[in-house]
Amino acid sequence: MAVTKIVVDPITRIEGHLRIEAQAENGRISDAWASSTQFRGIEIIMEGRDPRDAWAFTQRICGVCTVVHAVASCRAVEDALDITIPPNANLIRNLVHGMQFIQDHVIHFYHLHALDWVDVVSALEADPAATARVARSISPWPNNSETHFADVKERLRTFVAGGQLGIFTNGYWGHPAYKLPPEVNLLAVAHYLEALDWQRDVIRLHTIFGGKNPHPNFLVGGMACAINLDDTGTINAESLVDIQAMIKRAQAFVEQVYWPDLLAIAGYYKEWGAIGGGVANHLAVGEFPEGDVGDLDKLYFPRGIILDGDLTTVHPYDHEKVKEYITSSWYEYGDGDAAGLHPYEGETKPKYTGPPPPFDYLQGLDKYSWMKAPRYEGRPMQVGPLSRMLVAFASGHPDVVPMVNEVLGRLQVGPGALFSTLGRTAARGMETVLLARRMNTWFDQLVGRIRSGDTSTFNGDHWEPSSWPATAQGYGYLDAPRGALGHWVQIRDGKISRYQCVVPSTWNCSPRDGEGQMGPYEAALVDNHPLVRPEQPLEILRTIHSFDPCMACGVH
Amino acid sequence: MTGATVEPRTERLPREGQYQWVGIWGLPLRMMHWVAALSIVVLAVTGLYIGKPYFIAGGDTASHFLMGWFRMIHFVAAGLLVVTAIVRIYWLFAGNRYERWRALVPVRPKDFRNMLRRLRSYVMIRPEDEPKYLGHNPMQQFSYTSLYVVAFVQVLTGFALYGQSNPGGIFYGMLNWVGPLFGGMPVVRFVHHIFTWVFAIFIPIHVYLSVRADILEHGSVISSMISGGRIVAVDDEFEDE
Amino acid sequence: MFSPASYPWAEGVSLGEHLEQRGISRREFLDFCGGLCVVLGLSRSAVEGMATALQAMKRPSVVWIQLQECTGCVESVIRTAEPTIGNLVLDLISLDYSHTLMAASGHAAEEALHAAMQENAGEYLLIVTGSVPLNDDGVYLTIAGRTAKTILEEAAVGAKAVIAVGACAHWGSVQAARPNPTGAVGVAEIIKDKPVLNIAGCPPIGDVVTATVAHYLTFGRLPATDGDGRPLFAYGARIHDQCPRRANFDAGQFVEEFDDENARKAWCLYHVGCKGPATFSPCPIFQWNDGTDWPIGAGHPCLGCTERNFWDTMTPFYGRLPDVGGFGVERNADLIGAALAAGATAGVAAHAIATGVHQARRKRELPVVERPVGGGTAPNSPSSGKE
Numbered sequence A: 001m002a003v004t005k006i007v008v009d010p011i012t013r014i015e016g017h018l019r020i021e022a023q024a025e026n027g028r029i030s031d032a033w034a035s036s037t038q039f040r041g042i043e044i045i046m047e048g049r050d051p052r053d054a055w056a057f058t059q060r061i062c063g064v065c066t067v068v069h070a071v072a073s074c075r076a077v078e079d080a081l082d083i084t085i086p087p088n089a090n091l092i093r094n095l096v097h098g099m100q101f102i103q104d105h106v107i108h109f110y111h112l113h114a115l116d117w118v119d120v121v122s123a124l125e126a127d128p129a130a131t132a133r134v135a136r137s138i139s140p141w142p143n144n145s146e147t148h149f150a151d152v153k154e155r156l157r158t159f160v161a162g163g164q165l166g167i168f169t170n171g172y173w174g175h176p177a178y179k180l181p182p183e184v185n186l187l188a189v190a191h192y193l194e195a196l197d198w199q200r201d202v203i204r205l206h207t208i209f210g211g212k213n214p215h216p217n218f219l220v221g222g223m224a225c226a227i228n229l230d231d232t233g234t235i236n237a238e239s240l241v242d243i244q245a246m247i248k249r250a251q252a253f254v255e256q257v258y259w260p261d262l263l264a265i266a267g268y269y270k271e272w273g274a275i276g277g278g279v280a281n282h283l284a285v286g287e288f289p290e291g292d293v294g295d296l297d298k299l300y301f302p303r304g305i306i307l308d309g310d311l312t313t314v315h316p317y318d319h320e321k322v323k324e325y326i327t328s329s330w331y332e333y334g335d336g337d338a339a340g341l342h343p344y345e346g347e348t349k350p351k352y353t354g355p356p357p358p359f360d361y362l363q364g365l366d367k368y369s370w371m372k373a374p375r376y377e378g379r380p381m382q383v384g385p386l387s388r389m390l391v392a393f394a395s396g397h398p399d400v401v402p403m404v405n406e407v408l409g410r411l412q413v414g415p416g417a418l419f420s421t422l423g424r425t426a427a428r429g430m431e432t433v434l435l436a437r438r439m440n441t442w443f444d445q446l447v448g449r450i451r452s453g454d455t456s457t458f459n460g461d462h463w464e465p466s467s468w469p470a471t472a473q474g475y476g477y478l479d480a481p482r483g484a485l486g487h488w489v490q491i492r493d494g495k496i497s498r499y500q501c502v503v504p505s506t507w508n509c510s511p512r513d514g515e516g517q518m519g520p521y522e523a524a525l526v527d528n529h530p531l532v533r534p535e536q537p538l539e540i541l542r543t544i545h546s547f548d549p550c551m552a553c554g555v556h
Numbered sequence B: 001m002t003g004a005t006v007e008p009r010t011e012r013l014p015r016e017g018q019y020q021w022v023g024i025w026g027l028p029l030r031m032m033h034w035v036a037a038l039s040i041v042v043l044a045v046t047g048l049y050i051g052k053p054y055f056i057a058g059g060d061t062a063s064h065f066l067m068g069w070f071r072m073i074h075f076v077a078a079g080l081l082v083v084t085a086i087v088r089i090y091w092l093f094a095g096n097r098y099e100r101w102r103a104l105v106p107v108r109p110k111d112f113r114n115m116l117r118r119l120r121s122y123v124m125i126r127p128e129d130e131p132k133y134l135g136h137n138p139m140q141q142f143s144y145t146s147l148y149v150v151a152f153v154q155v156l157t158g159f160a161l162y163g164q165s166n167p168g169g170i171f172y173g174m175l176n177w178v179g180p181l182f183g184g185m186p187v188v189r190f191v192h193h194i195f196t197w198v199f200a201i202f203i204p205i206h207v208y209l210s211v212r213a214d215i216l217e218h219g220s221v222i223s224s225m226i227s228g229g230r231i232v233a234v235d236d237e238f239e240d241e
Numbered sequence C: 001m002f003s004p005a006s007y008p009w010a011e012g013v014s015l016g017e018h019l020e021q022r023g024i025s026r027r028e029f030l031d032f033c034g035g036l037c038v039v040l041g042l043s044r045s046a047v048e049g050m051a052t053a054l055q056a057m058k059r060p061s062v063v064w065i066q067l068q069e070c071t072g073c074v075e076s077v078i079r080t081a082e083p084t085i086g087n088l089v090l091d092l093i094s095l096d097y098s099h100t101l102m103a104a105s106g107h108a109a110e111e112a113l114h115a116a117m118q119e120n121a122g123e124y125l126l127i128v129t130g131s132v133p134l135n136d137d138g139v140y141l142t143i144a145g146r147t148a149k150t151i152l153e154e155a156a157v158g159a160k161a162v163i164a165v166g167a168c169a170h171w172g173s174v175q176a177a178r179p180n181p182t183g184a185v186g187v188a189e190i191i192k193d194k195p196v197l198n199i200a201g202c203p204p205i206g207d208v209v210t211a212t213v214a215h216y217l218t219f220g221r222l223p224a225t226d227g228d229g230r231p232l233f234a235y236g237a238r239i240h241d242q243c244p245r246r247a248n249f250d251a252g253q254f255v256e257e258f259d260d261e262n263a264r265k266a267w268c269l270y271h272v273g274c275k276g277p278a279t280f281s282p283c284p285i286f287q288w289n290d291g292t293d294w295p296i297g298a299g300h301p302c303l304g305c306t307e308r309n310f311w312d313t314m315t316p317f318y319g320r321l322p323d324v325g326g327f328g329v330e331r332n333a334d335l336i337g338a339a340l341a342a343g344a345t346a347g348v349a350a351h352a353i354a355t356g357v358h359q360a361r362r363k364r365e366l367p368v369v370e371r372p373v374g375g376g377t378a379p380n381s382p383s384s385g386k387e
């Protein structure tokens, strides 16, 4: 069979503008290129700004993971200016970031990823009674009744019969890679709709602490939401009760809907435990400081590195070893394009050398993406939920180890199956469950502190620029829903002189480096990867979506 | 030379020579001057509080209206300033030769030369040689005209800011082009704020020079802006006679 | 939200019939229309008309294109409130193209776009999020190998109306902040031959978007706007004039530093940089996320995110005045202004002394008398004056 050239642009149901090109032979992918086709230049825009404003600018890198750049930015500036935030502020940030994870992961599963596995049209053949039986066998969720599923099915029938398919137009319905029985498809469709309502409820936690979502407000030195139990306009008992109820509803949905659905669907797609592993180096910078951000022993998800899929050793992470390359990216460096620059020396100088639009192909070109290529000691690294779970598992994390073992047992696969498309999707579910539970701990700690009289949420010691050194630099780490994130800031005379971000999707969507090493998306697409119908690239979507791409993040 | 129009009063005069009291500033102009001076001082003081409220009212909210008062006074003074502006504009055409618009713009080449001579005399180099004007000397023309421009900008930006609170209202309707012109309302506010310092710098210099001129020129501390006229030696020659 | 399947409304069926099938009574529906009228600032007399118009409605096609953006605006629309009846409003449309939600990718997605544009030519509603980079021939954003500008121009041709959602589509937002490396501009800079409605904000409140769409569908035209193309029903009033902390502002009660005693009393945030006095936005009235709260309500000053160029004109965010030209107004300009004023006063004093010395010398030569003056000539005879 001849080589088929494939272009998938736009990749939909992701954040941003991603173009995948590939070559396929005999139903398998033989080569792949991941290209991000949007550039905004936010690192350049940061220069000359007030470091205390940086969180708001960098937050607009992404409105999907809307919390993470703001927090990473605050941490970078706080690191540079030697600011320690009050414990309450850290707990509030954990709660806000935790809810971000939970909401983001659920939306990803149902609204961005599910249609890769769930054939909406097939759900029309489902028997609602059978669906209810399946649903009740896996979960006590109260909505899992026959009438509810019959209702959903009826709505779907009217909708499809109407002929206006809206967002479902031209889906790859009927593709042979869809394996779910109609009942499970109907179950997933019903929960697709429920999740839409659920997500906008639980995210209100952001509104209480940060005034809005997307893009809640943060503050260098802590949080702006003052706590005063005796005022109507502050965090008080009423808001705390609301938050607690939200956490409970989040946890219930995650434990009773998301997680059982994920396991049920995964059971039909076990072969995807051997597909799309790709880069086997995994990096987690760790997240959810339960003490000071500098106290790495108190991160709920630990920091560390796994190399070559070897789970027996967790290597330490040192941010000084991160370098970004632009061999295949549309930038130039002062010292030549072969150089690798640590973010403290980082440069962002766009220089497009691709074909003038409109164009047909980028594959084969030396430079083909706006994404830079970060490497750790020269190695491409995969980041994200899977990396976090692997590092935690290999570190013997008391909550993660039993969780991973339970999943492997339920699906009857070995740990090797984790390094796969299915592994990424399963790991995302695992950490969501763990976080939904952990939220209660942080909430209780916050309430406990308030009860003991500590209501402080802000440290203003170094708020005034007059208290800053003439030059300073700082590193803000954070493990975001999509993986390891770093912001590096340099400050001179009260203004930002350099700002560099290396983002989860920069790691995962990185193009080839000078050594020709592929980035994780690309490597995953050529790792034992099927593609049955090149004109309906469903399998490509499965693997790419399993990373939960965010291009606005990655390029910024 | 025009004769006196105002009541005589006690003055300190040089012992020798022929002197004459000359009326220069009509009552409308003088009234306008003092009302404007007062409102500008009030506007600057209240404006600087509005810009940075240093005093904070403690206690319960209902019993205080600190910022409210400052703003209210600012707006009342703003209204007064506009009234004076109207009077002054009318008087640019209705006033005497020292009050008309021509007297506020240094246009002749001689005026520019005299401006330098005047400056020189201020640093006390050959003050005897300074050019004599009955009305505004070119330095004054220049600085007063500039000040009128600054005041105009303050009124414009001020009312544009004021209009924001009532988008259906007359000021908003009339002045909603000001924001885009400056590049956004924050820039309008910025200009309004910065220009306040022009007054803060002008006032001490101006008051000093006026008092000084009174003393030096006819030995008096009662300004021509009160009496309306000056006492000058009969044989003095004036550039703007 | 945009979930056509949530309460699907089939083609050929009017909304009235659809509601009936769903068991929604006319009373409930009128209530809903009444609520909508309140949001849109219409009088009660408009309710009947709205109900009739909405009930006769067929699902119109909506094409949503996403350009240079962060997807925050899409997320915001996904958060719109009103659980059941809100679904209804959104079921008013057939969302035929949407990167974030659509099932198809690549060629199949582009086919869906072109089919929607062809089949509904002259009829579809075009929603745009994101800006258009113009520098270097638009290479900073391509989709399917084509530039944002091409895509937008093509999509606008057959659109009945264009709604630019969010600061990016409005004027470029963060990527258009100084020095705007990609030359990002808003939709109205490209589409000049038809009105572009700007739903301002970074992001805007999702409900403003849905209310605008409802307005358009009900009345067949876009709502009235201010000079910047923003619908008056949402952007007609200034935050500062609607703010619950306004009483503290008027009283002179300000937060001086975050988390101080005054912050814990929810006092006014003017001192710490609130841009409410320069910002037209429905935040204090509509509030965010199902009426939960809003930025100032949660203790953070408003950033002015509904105003054009706010990244440059409203920064530094924690200062009261913009940092025009990187000068640092509050730190430098006031300092310089005060120094100059003080300098002028000091200079004046020095000059007065110098003049005094100078005069002292002259006075000896030119004695002075004190006496009344008449209108004419000064008397020649020396009086018995002090000197």
Ligand code: HEM
Binding pocket: B033, B036, B037, B038, B040, B041, B088, B099, B135, B136, B137, B140, B144, B147, B148, B203, B206, B207, B210, B211, B223, B224, B225
């Ligand atoms: C806020 C304070 C003040 C402001 C803004 C101000 C402004 C002005 C302006 C704009 C003029 C020009 C009038 C015209 O021809 O249109 C003027 C003239 C004058 N002002 Fe003031 N003034 C202030 C205070 C004072 C004070 C306190 C004095 C007296 C001690 C004074 C004495 C005079 C005199 C004598 C003139 C006439 C100057 C001349 O000889 O040509 N001013 N002032």
Ligand code: HEM
Binding pocket: B040, B043, B044, B046, B047, B048, B050, B051, B052, B071, B074, B075, B078, B079, B081, B151, B154, B155, B156, B157, B158, B159, B161, B162, B189, B192, B193, B195, B196, B199, C277, C320, C321
């Ligand atoms: C000599 C004339 C004036 C001076 C020196 C002056 C000074 C000031 C200053 C310093 C501020 C504070 C600016 C800031 O930092 O935000 C201010 C605010 C303001 N001024 Fe003036 N001003 C003058 C005339 C006017 C006029 C004629 C108006 C017309 C109504 C006006 C209306 C305002 C308004 C509306 C504000 C903002 C108050 C608020 O938003 O609460 N000003 N002024």
Ligand code: NFV
Binding pocket: A015, A062, A063, A064, A065, A068, A069, A480, A481, A482, A483, A485, A503, A504, A505, A506, A549, A550, A552, A553, A554
């Ligand atoms: N990649 C990425 Fe983000 C996340 N999670 C960033 O830090 O999505 Ni927009």
Ligand code: SF4
Binding pocket: A060, A063, C069, C070, C071, C072, C073, C074, C129, C130, C165, C166, C167, C168, C169, C173, C174, C201, C202, C203, C204
């Ligand atoms: S306007 Fe703001 S929230 Fe919306 S896409 Fe642009 S940057 Fe994101």
Ligand code: SF4
Binding pocket: C239, C240, C241, C243, C244, C245, C246, C247, C249, C267, C268, C269, C270, C274, C275, C276, C277, C296, C302
């Ligand atoms: S908090 Fe902001 S908007 Fe509210 S009254 Fe104070 S300055 Fe105005």
Ligand code: F3S
Binding pocket: A212, C201, C202, C239, C279, C281, C283, C294, C295, C296, C301, C302, C303, C304, C305, C306
């Ligand atoms: S920042 Fe934006 S969200 Fe509202 S309160 Fe200010 S307009």
Ligand SMILES: [Mg+2]
Binding pocket: A043, A372, A500, A501, A502, A503, A555, A556
């Ligand atoms: Mg970067």
